[in-house]
Amino acid sequence: xxxxxxxxxVLLLMVITGFITYSSTHHELDExxxxxxxxxARLLDQLLIQNSLSLDHTDPLxxxxxxxAEDGIERTSAEERRPEGHKYENxxxxxxxxxxxxxxxxxxxASDRELAPRTSGYHEVFxxxxxxxxxxxxxxxxxxxxxxxxxxxxxxxxxFYLALDQLIPxxxxxLPITILIWIAVYWGIKPIRxxxxxxxxxxxxxxxxxxxxxxxxxxxxxxxxxxxxKDLKSYLVKEKRFIADASHExxxxxxxxxxxxxxIKKSTSKEETDAAANAILISTKRLSHLVSQLMETEKLxxxxxxxxxxxxxxxxxxxxxxxxxxxxxxxxxxxLDIDPSLELRAEPGLLVAALRNLLDNAAKYAKVxxxxxxxxxxxxxxxxxxxxxxxxxGIDVDLERMGERFYRHQSNQHISGAGLGISITTKILELHxxxxxxxxxxxxxxxxxxxxx
Amino acid sequence: MRILLVEDDLLLAQGLSTALTRMNYRVExxxxxxxxxxxxxxxxxxxMILDLGLPDGLALNVIKSLRSLKHGIPxxxxxxxxxxxxxxxxxxxxxxxxxxxPCDIREIEAxxxxxxxRHQQRQLDQLQCADLTMxxxxxxxxxxxxxxxxxxxEFLLLKEFMLHQGKILSRQHLEELSNGWTGETESNSxxxxxxxxxxxxxxxxxxxxRGIGYMMVNQYED
Numbered sequence: 001x002x003x004x005x006x007x008x009x010v011l012l013l014m015v016i017t018g019f020i021t022y023s024s025t026h027h028e029l030d031e032x033x034x035x036x037x038x039x040x041a042r043l044l045d046q047l048l049i050q051n052s053l054s055l056d057h058t059d060p061l062x063x064x065x066x067x068x069a070e071d072g073i074e075r076t077s078a079e080e081r082r083p084e085g086h087k088y089e090n091x092x093x094x095x096x097x098x099x100x101x102x103x104x105x106x107x108x109x110a111s112d113r114e115l116a117p118r119t120s121g122y123h124e125v126f127x128x129x130x131x132x133x134x135x136x137x138x139x140x141x142x143x144x145x146x147x148x149x150x151x152x153x154x155x156x157x158x159x160f161y162l163a164l165d166q167l168i169p170x171x172x173x174x175l176p177i178t179i180l181i182w183i184a185v186y187w188g189i190k191p192i193r194x195x196x197x198x199x200x201x202x203x204x205x206x207x208x209x210x211x212x213x214x215x216x217x218x219x220x221x222x223x224x225x226x227x228x229x230k231d232l233k234s235y236l237v238k239e240k241r242f243i244a245d246a247s248h249e250x251x252x253x254x255x256x257x258x259x260x261x262x263x264i265k266k267s268t269s270k271e272e273t274d275a276a277a278n279a280i281l282i283s284t285k286r287l288s289h290l291v292s293q294l295m296e297t298e299k300l301x302x303x304x305x306x307x308x309x310x311x312x313x314x315x316x317x318x319x320x321x322x323x324x325x326x327x328x329x330x331x332x333x334x335x336l337d338i339d340p341s342l343e344l345r346a347e348p349g350l351l352v353a354a355l356r357n358l359l360d361n362a363a364k365y366a367k368v369x370x371x372x373x374x375x376x377x378x379x380x381x382x383x384x385x386x387x388x389x390x391x392x393x394g395i396d397v398d399l400e401r402m403g404e405r406f407y408r409h410q411s412n413q414h415i416s417g418a419g420l421g422i423s424i425t426t427k428i429l430e431l432h433x434x435x436x437x438x439x440x441x442x443x444x445x446x447x448x449x450x451x452x453x
Numbered sequence: 454m455r456i457l458l459v460e461d462d463l464l465l466a467q468g469l470s471t472a473l474t475r476m477n478y479r480v481e482x483x484x485x486x487x488x489x490x491x492x493x494x495x496x497x498x499x500x501m502i503l504d505l506g507l508p509d510g511l512a513l514n515v516i517k518s519l520r521s522l523k524h525g526i527p528x529x530x531x532x533x534x535x536x537x538x539x540x541x542x543x544x545x546x547x548x549x550x551x552x553x554x555p556c557d558i559r560e561i562e563a564x565x566x567x568x569x570x571r572h573q574q575r576q577l578d579q580l581q582c583a584d585l586t587m588x589x590x591x592x593x594x595x596x597x598x599x600x601x602x603x604x605x606x607e608f609l610l611l612k613e614f615m616l617h618q619g620k621i622l623s624r625q626h627l628e629e630l631s632n633g634w635t636g637e638t639e640s641n642s643x644x645x646x647x648x649x650x651x652x653x654x655x656x657x658x659x660x661x662x663r664g665i666g667y668m669m670v671n672q673y674e675d
Contacts, residue, residue, distance in 0.1 A: 244536075249531035252462050255555035258469030262558050266475060276471070279464045 026159035037135040065108040091151040115147035209231040256283040308345040320355035328363035353427035362389040383451040459489040486515040505532035510514040520547035553657040579614040614669035
């Protein structure tokens with residue numbers, strides 16, 4: 001396609017060049033030949049004056065013009081120059097007429113009719129279906145008209161050949177030019193071909209960056225593709241990890257359902273049936289909770305930039321507290337120590353969900369009727385929110401692994417949840433440019449969220 | 454046959470235990486790797502069902518520890534981890550089989566029998582001691598071609614004797630087998646079960662070794 005396009009452009013340029021050359025040459029020749037016609041007429045006039053042409057002759061004086069036929073055979077200029085003259089003499093003619101309309105003198109190839117109108121100057125006239133450019137001049141003193149003329153086709157032919165002479169070498173050069181263009185295009189687009197080959201062989205499962213040397217012009221393209229491949233790879237890894245994690249987490253509750261369903265089928269006592277039914281119920285709830293949290297996590301994994309608005313922290317905490325389960329809400333005493341003027345930029349829906357998770361966990365992992373203390377203050381332009389809860393006896397936490405997806409401490413397996421709540425919260429806080437951390441002082445768990453300004 | 458089930462999910466452990474008990478297995482439960490190593494070292498089990506994701510870390514260390522102690526107990530991994538590398542690592546560490554959750558209990562039980570059979574270098578699930586035959590596949594026992602009815606504990610004890618013919622089984626082992634860790638512990642319960650077994654089969658088939666335990670003699674006079 002590139003080759004076809006380039007050749008078309010070259011051809012078009014040649015046609016335009018030819019036309020311009022033809023027009024320009026034609027114009028220049030017109031001027032030259034017009035001047036010649038005038039000079040012929042003046043020369044003839046001077047000769048006639050000097051030789052005292054008798055106007056009393058009965059017959060006009062005929063000037064010989066050799067009759068050389070145009071046989072269409074191409075000859076060199078030297079060959080065309082014959083002793084008797086040139087074939088082109090036929091294309092130039094002149095006449096001298098007396099004022100009273102008598103033909104006094106003419107070239108042999110001129111007709112007996114007046115060559116041009118009796119008006120001084122240049123004229124375009126037709127004789128024998130041919131266009132002639134003529135010049136008329138009047139000698140007032142001696143009383144005669146001189147007409148000189150030239151066939152127009154001479155000029156056209158000459159212009160055509162001159163233009164052609166210029167185009168022929170170009171036309172001859174077209175084939176090598178085409179071949180050279182093809183070679184240039186072939187080598188020029190080689191990096192694109194290599195890139196295309198590399199992309200075609202890239203397996204969706206591999207997505208390795210394109211590591212080939214490309215010209216400077218293609219580097220930005222290569223960088224963009226590699227960035228895209230990198231993003232795709234990271235997306236696929238995330239998806240894979242999510243599926244692996246999800247399938248791993250789903251397998252155990254599914255096993256429970258399978259085993260207990262089988263137990264119900266084969267049970268021989270009401271106690272056995274009730275125990276199996278109860279296990280199925282618990283496992284179904286666990287599954288349902290797990291699936292909804294998985295969906296939530298998945299949504300967050302692909303969240304882009306959040307639409308943040310300025311909000312009062314106290315309002316967000318109150319809203320989050322209102323969402324905590326009533327049982328948990330009543331389980332502990334809530335102490336709030338937050339300056340009502342403190343504000344932060346947040347996406348209210350998501351941040352409330354995250355704070356609710358933190359408060360929920362604080363109550364869940366707190367001693368019955370103990371105090372859960374929520375405080376906030378500004379340190380070095382950063383808003384620091386802390387939630388403290390006292391761990392009940394027999395409950396332990398592994399601070400290093402908290403926030404890890406699906407992690408729950410061994411001593412807390414009986415507490416409902418799939419270990420996803422904190423991981424979702426961490427993700428939401430990350431999106432809010434906030435950092436979540438935990439510390440343990442004696443039996444007091446301190447959850448700290450630092451919102452960067 | 455005693456099985457040590459190592460599973461931290463209590464709901465699943467409870468279900469598996471119920472199902473396997475119904476199939477005449479004595480199931481003891483551990484929820485951590487540490488407990489499992491201790492239990493396997495202190496008591497006698499025919500097989501271990503091990504979950505890989507235990508609260509005190511990946512259970513591969515449990516397998517490695519047992520094998521380093523030259524403990525030959527067959528280990529069946531029952532886990533939700535389906536990574537190829539984990540499977541290979543577990544089998545290389547000394548696990549005997551790898552089953553992915555969720556799995557039908559019948560498949561688990563069949564695999565248990567295969568493992569025990571292989572461990573005891575048997576080719577069949579039919580045990581024989583003179584006129585006494587036991588089919589482990591269908592959990593049936595016949596004496597002189599006559600089907601005999603056995604309670605769960607009697608079946609467990611007789612299976613243990615038939616699996617270890619000519620070997621003395623300690624009273625403590627038989628008690629653990631019969632009662633489990635959480636069962637009743639009447640001191641004469643074993644005597645009662647042995648008495649019943651002798652009555653239902655041949656009195657001479659189970660010999661009392663005073664002060665030690667009992668032994669099934671594989672050649673006795675009819």
